Amino acid sequence: MGYSTILFDVSDGIATITLNRPEAYNSFTRDMANEFADVWSRVRDDDAVRVIVLRAAPCPAFCSGADVKGGPGITPYRLPESRQKPWQMDDPAESLGPKSNKVWKPMIVAVSGICAGGAFYFLNEADIIICSDDSTFFDPHVSFNMVSACEPVGALARIPLSEIQRMVLLGNEERMSAETALRISLVTEITTRDDLWDRAGALATSIANKHPVAIEGSVRAIWEALSLPHREAMENALMYTQIGNPIAMAGTERKLGQKQKYQIR
Structure with missing residues (x-):
């Protein structure tokens, strides 16, 4: 299948997805959601893919959220008449994130520039987020008299409530810098825009070199724990080690004192 709103490539165990609507600040549409x-x-389903990198075509924005200017055929939200059937409505952006689609291969998101509103659908299901030093983060919904709910609720697992409330309630009047995003753990690393894609690729390569059963089992156990009580989460975690470790460790020799290269972060 060819895509009109994204670029997709698989190489060396890494699936690279590039948001490709720079003329519209990489905002998402119905077509993008479907793609x-x-x-x-x-x-x-592709065993050749072990890790995902999500990035955006160069422009002032990583993603400005939903395309609300493109008209009924573009805007991802349902048409006004559909509100007469409220129990048949679903989240138009639920297809954007891997976890909502039962993909447990880790996703690295490389943010550059503006990251606003609906872009948090991508961030909220990322495993690692890095950004360029010129990135800004904000949620404009209330500035347009719209309730901000899905994106901030999804972010509760990643950043403190007080930071979410401030971002939501101030809307367009304040933007979070890359430094603030790092401080509150929204992102884990800041690079220059020129180095961003290479750094995301280096992180992905490190992950791709590890056993996929160990990686995917770890990702799934941790994400599932977010919606479970602590005791149930711990029991679920033990189950994943009992299922995954015999497969991932088959033929592996663990030597005491074996040295591995590492970096200090």
């Missing part, structure tokens, strides 16, 4: 649904199906 992501197809991509996640491919990624989930």
Whole structure:
């Protein structure tokens, strides 16, 4: 399947997805949501893919959220008449994130520039987020008299409540810098824009070199723990070690004192 709103490539165990609507600040549309649904199906079933890198075509924004200017055929939200059937409505952006589509291969998101509103659908299901030093983060919903709910609730697992509330309530009047995003653990690393893609690729390569059963089992156990009580989460975690370790460790020799190269972060 060819894509019109994203670029997709698989190489050396890494699936690279590039948001490709720079003329519209890489905002997402119905077509993009549908294309992501197809991509996640491919990624989930392709054993050649071990890790995902999500990035955006160069422009002032990584993603400015939903395209609300493109008209009924573009805007990802349902048409006004659909509100007469409220129990048949679903989240129009639920296809954007891998975890919502049962993909447990880790995703690294490389943010550059503006990251606003609906872009948090991508961040909220990322395993590692890095950003360029010129990145800014904000949620404009309330500035347009819209309730901000799905994106900030999804972010509760990643950043403190007080930071979410400030971002939501101030809307367009304040933007979070890359430094602030690092301080509150929204991102884990800041690079220059020129180095961003290479750094994301280096992190992905490190992950791709590890056993996929160990990686995917770890990702799934941790994400599932977010919606479970502590005791149940611990029991679930033990189950994953009992299932995954015999497969991932088959033929592995663990030597005491074996040295591995590492970096200090």
